[in-house]
Amino acid sequence: MRKVTTGGGWPAVWYTLRKAREVGGLRKLWRAMRSKNACKTCALGMGGQAGGMINEQGHFPEVCKKSLQAMAADMQGAIRPDFWSTYAIPQLQAFSPRELESCGRLTQPVIYRRGDDHYRPIGWDEALARIADKLRQTKPDESFWYFSGRSSNEAAFLLQLFARLYGTNNINNCSYYCHQASGVGLASAVGTGTATLELDDLDGADLVFVIGGNPASNHPRLMRTLMHVRRRGGEVIVINPVVETGLVNFSVPSDPRSLLFGSKIASLYVQPHIGGDLALLAGVAKRIDELRASDETYLNDCCEGWPEYAAWLRTLVWDNITRLSGVPREQIETIAERYAKAKHAVFSWTMGITHHAHGVQNVQAIANLALLRGMVGRPHCGLLPIRGHSNVQGIGSVGVSPKLKQAIFERMESYFQVTLPTQSGLDTLACLEAADAGRLRAGVCLGGNLFGASPDAAFAAGALAKLDLLVYLNTTLNTGHAHGLAAETIILPVLARDEEPQPTTQESMFNFVRLSDGGPARHEGPRAEVAMIAELAKRVLDGQTPINWRSMQDTSRIRQAIAATVSGFEKIGEIDRTRREFAIAGRVLHQPQFPTASGRAKLHAHELPELLGGDGQLRLMTVRSEGQFNTVVYEEEDLYRGQDRRDVILLHPSDVRRFGLRENQRVTVRSEAGALQGILVRPFEAIKPGNALMYYPEANVLVPRHADALSKTPAFKAVPVTLEASPLDTVSPADRKPAAPRVDRKPLSSC
Ligand SMILES: Nc1nc2c(c(=O)[nH]1)N[C@H]1C(S)=C(S)[C@@H](COP(=O)(O)OP(=O)(O)OC[C@H]3O[C@@H](n4cnc5c(=O)[nH]c(N)nc54)[C@H](O)[C@@H]3O)O[C@H]1N2
Ligand SMILES: Nc1nc2c(c(=O)[nH]1)N[C@H]1C(S)=C(S)[C@@H](COP(=O)(O)OP(=O)(O)OC[C@H]3O[C@@H](n4cnc5c(=O)[nH]c(N)nc54)[C@H](O)[C@@H]3O)O[C@H]1N2
Ligand SMILES: [Mo]
Numbered sequence: 001m002r003k004v005t006t007g008g009g010w011p012a013v014w015y016t017l018r019k020a021r022e023v024g025g026l027r028k029l030w031r032a033m034r035s036k037n038a039c040k041t042c043a044l045g046m047g048g049q050a051g052g053m054i055n056e057q058g059h060f061p062e063v064c065k066k067s068l069q070a071m072a073a074d075m076q077g078a079i080r081p082d083f084w085s086t087y088a089i090p091q092l093q094a095f096s097p098r099e100l101e102s103c104g105r106l107t108q109p110v111i112y113r114r115g116d117d118h119y120r121p122i123g124w125d126e127a128l129a130r131i132a133d134k135l136r137q138t139k140p141d142e143s144f145w146y147f148s149g150r151s152s153n154e155a156a157f158l159l160q161l162f163a164r165l166y167g168t169n170n171i172n173n174c175s176y177y178c179h180q181a182s183g184v185g186l187a188s189a190v191g192t193g194t195a196t197l198e199l200d201d202l203d204g205a206d207l208v209f210v211i212g213g214n215p216a217s218n219h220p221r222l223m224r225t226l227m228h229v230r231r232r233g234g235e236v237i238v239i240n241p242v243v244e245t246g247l248v249n250f251s252v253p254s255d256p257r258s259l260l261f262g263s264k265i266a267s268l269y270v271q272p273h274i275g276g277d278l279a280l281l282a283g284v285a286k287r288i289d290e291l292r293a294s295d296e297t298y299l300n301d302c303c304e305g306w307p308e309y310a311a312w313l314r315t316l317v318w319d320n321i322t323r324l325s326g327v328p329r330e331q332i333e334t335i336a337e338r339y340a341k342a343k344h345a346v347f348s349w350t351m352g353i354t355h356h357a358h359g360v361q362n363v364q365a366i367a368n369l370a371l372l373r374g375m376v377g378r379p380h381c382g383l384l385p386i387r388g389h390s391n392v393q394g395i396g397s398v399g400v401s402p403k404l405k406q407a408i409f410e411r412m413e414s415y416f417q418v419t420l421p422t423q424s425g426l427d428t429l430a431c432l433e434a435a436d437a438g439r440l441r442a443g444v445c446l447g448g449n450l451f452g453a454s455p456d457a458a459f460a461a462g463a464l465a466k467l468d469l470l471v472y473l474n475t476t477l478n479t480g481h482a483h484g485l486a487a488e489t490i491i492l493p494v495l496a497r498d499e500e501p502q503p504t505t506q507e508s509m510f511n512f513v514r515l516s517d518g519g520p521a522r523h524e525g526p527r528a529e530v531a532m533i534a535e536l537a538k539r540v541l542d543g544q545t546p547i548n549w550r551s552m553q554d555t556s557r558i559r560q561a562i563a564a565t566v567s568g569f570e571k572i573g574e575i576d577r578t579r580r581e582f583a584i585a586g587r588v589l590h591q592p593q594f595p596t597a598s599g600r601a602k603l604h605a606h607e608l609p610e611l612l613g614g615d616g617q618l619r620l621m622t623v624r625s626e627g628q629f630n631t632v633v634y635e636e637e638d639l640y641r642g643q644d645r646r647d648v649i650l651l652h653p654s655d656v657r658r659f660g661l662r663e664n665q666r667v668t669v670r671s672e673a674g675a676l677q678g679i680l681v682r683p684f685e686a687i688k689p690g691n692a693l694m695y696y697p698e699a700n701v702l703v704p705r706h707a708d709a710l711s712k713t714p715a716f717k718a719v720p721v722t723l724e725a726s727p728l729d730t731v732s733p734a735d736r737k738p739a740a741p742r743v744d745r746k747p748l749s750s751c
Contacts, residue, residue, distance in 0.1 A: 003642025007246020107525030140167025148448025149389025152504030169425025185363025204380030212352020216246020377592030394507030451484030452631030
């Protein structure tokens with residue numbers, strides 16, 4: 001398959017038309033996309049009167065393939081009632097992630113009990129009664145509560161409240177697999193865990209760093225902003241071991257000039273080794289110091305640790321920096337020179353930075369570099385973790401975390417007149433480890449795919465299998481429902497955001513709270529998340545707390561509680577009346593006064609880590625393709641990297657030769673955690689030699705459970721692997737298409 005040379009553009013437009021046909025016409029899709037609901041995909045915060053197509057500055061329309069995919073997925077027909085008796089568990093396990101997603105919408109509660117061959121539909125009353133009974137028989141600290149980032153602030157607040165009053169702090173969200181290192185790193189450096197700037201600030205930036213991310217594919221709407229930085233004569237410096245097509249050239253569909261002629265994005269593209277960022281960022285900082293381009297007044301007045309940090313920079317040896325980063329000294333000097341000239345620099349990053357055993361240190365190193373030139377605490381510059389799920393930030397803000405902030409804890413106790421548990425709670429990976437050790441009995445998952453998202457897939461399946469009860473609240477089927485099976489597993493079907501009967505709210509990565517109106521249900525059967533959570537809480541805790549759980553089915557009642565207990569969210573209490581979306585108070589830093597104990601920012605010196613992998617090994621990153629959203633795969637091909645299927649490993653041609661391999665030869669990829677057989681070797685010029693790329697979630701078989709000690713985020717992007725020729729050898733061209741469904745498929749859903 002040929003690799004495209006530009007991201008976005010006409011393929012994105014044709015794709016819109018194709019998706020529209022699949023869901024019953026352009027008008028239907030357009031109407032769905034225009035409903036006033038925050039966009040379901042990334043956390044850029046699209047919303048407003050024309051729904052997922054207007055950003056916080058009112059730019060419209062922004063076509064994004066991802067939001068269309070997510071919308072079309074929710075507009076699918078219902079899974080047919082005979083699906084459950086037709087497909088036994090081993091057949092569900094044989095479905096690919098894409099096949100599971102395209103089975104259709106979940107509309108009935110279903111139950112699987114160990115020893116059965118199939119899931120079986122059950123009534124709502126029976127499902128909720130069984131869950132409530134089991135929870136009442138379980139010691140609270142033998143349960144865990146996992147949240148994905150798609151649900152509303154209201155559902156998240158209510159479920160964490162229920163779990164705490166039930167008696168546990170084992171409450172966590174997908175952030176522990178995502179941006180936790182950003183939260184921890186930012187808090188240690190500047191005192192806040194979120195972006196220090198707002199969307200408007202980007203309009204004045206003359207240099208944007210894009211580090212360890214592929215926004216052309218994962219945050220397409222950011223591309224318009226990057227295009228404008230270049231049009232203004234500014235710079236975009238990309239740091240990534242892979243030259244991602246869309247970061248070189250992108251056609252912004254809503255901009256006629258860009259759509260026709262394409263837009264240059266990166267003005268400088270730097271390729272470190274996987275895990276080489278810490279050395280690279282330290283090298284840039286060292287050069288800034290050598291050039292005397294640091295802002296001494298700011299560093300002395302507004303920061304702590306400058307003398308120690310400066311002394312450390314001066315001890316660093318260039319040979320070490322270039323060896324550990326994989327970037328030549330001249331290129332590091334070029335980055336520093338361009339940064340030295342910038343007046344307003346923004347530093348953005350994503351998973352290439354956080355998915356490492358030194359993820360927090362990576363984030364601190366980015367903050368160091370920004371602080372060095374006084375780029376935090378002024379308009380038009382700052383630190384910008386580019387978030388993943390559309391409401392992952394909001395879910396964290398309203399209390400989904402093992403430890404509540406002290407202020408929220410106290411206000412929740414006094415507002416609800418309750419006593420909250422104080423024992424320490426477990427992060428996401430720790431929950432799986434506790435389950436594996438037999439210390440947990442029950443789990444509740446609000447959305448997401450805990451099995452598919454976790455490292456070491458064999459371990460994750462084994463850990464979940466040790467539970468007595470696992471409850472999933474989901475919209476569609478995913479690999480977790482097939483492989484993450486407890487002795488009793490119950491799936492409860494939920495309404496998507498734009499089908500909710502009441503308004504809900506979400507928070508963007510720019511700390512902006514959006515209002516979603518909801519809309520008519522597309523299917524009979526799924527229930528609103530809040531209604532279901534309130535009902536379950538009533539069944540488990542009725543009479544034991546002063547809370548009237550039935551009244552908590554009302555989302556405006558929950559918003560009153562959030563307004564009273566979560567600082568910065570006061571305005572959410574009036575949003576039903578005012579309909580005014582708002583920026584959360586106290587987050588954006590336009591003055592160099594930091595919410596740390598001393599009021600100053602802090603610089604951190606680090607030990608530079610050795611590159612992973614010895615002789616005969618490659619460093620493997622596990623990433624997203626252009627056609628997937630996390631564990632949900634919409635298309636097998638990856639247009640931007642020129643791949644027609646997902647069971648591939650991408651290597652630099654020099655590594656293909658070095659290991660004596662051939663294109664399309666099948667290999668076994670082996671790591672400390674496991675092995676994947678029959679993987680096709682694909683030469684890929686765009687990757688830095690010594691490094692390799694595979695697609696998540698399939699590659700989670702290979703990812704060990706090594707996590708960053710400070711943030712508990714697994715090192716999904718740094719897995720040493722070896723390759724062995726596979727007995728299956730080379731694939732014939734006819735076999736190059738994605739594997740045909742391995743089960744006899746009847747029509748799965750009815751529209
Ligand atoms: N289409 C689509 N959009 C999405 C998602 C999706 O799955 N599909 N997921 C959403 C979510 S939850 C998230 S968190 C974001 C994820 O957004 P990204 O972080 O952009 O996604 P990844 O595919 O994990 O890609 C990470 C990038 O990091 C680079 N990289 C890998 N290792 C390193 C390294 O050591 N150093 C550096 N500098 N770079 C490295 C890879 O080459 C790749 O370009 O996207 C969100 N948006
Ligand atoms: N190897 C490797 N592993 C990774 C990563 C990686 O880059 N490499 N990335 C990590 C990252 S960044 C993340 S964020 C995690 C993702 O982890 P999760 O958030 O746990 O997983 P998703 O695949 O986003 O969850 C998809 C499911 O969400 C459900 N869903 C969709 N909309 C709704 C809704 O409105 N309500 C409810 N209740 N359910 C809904 C659907 O049923 C769908 O199947 O994976 C992590 N795992
Ligand atoms: Mo994420």
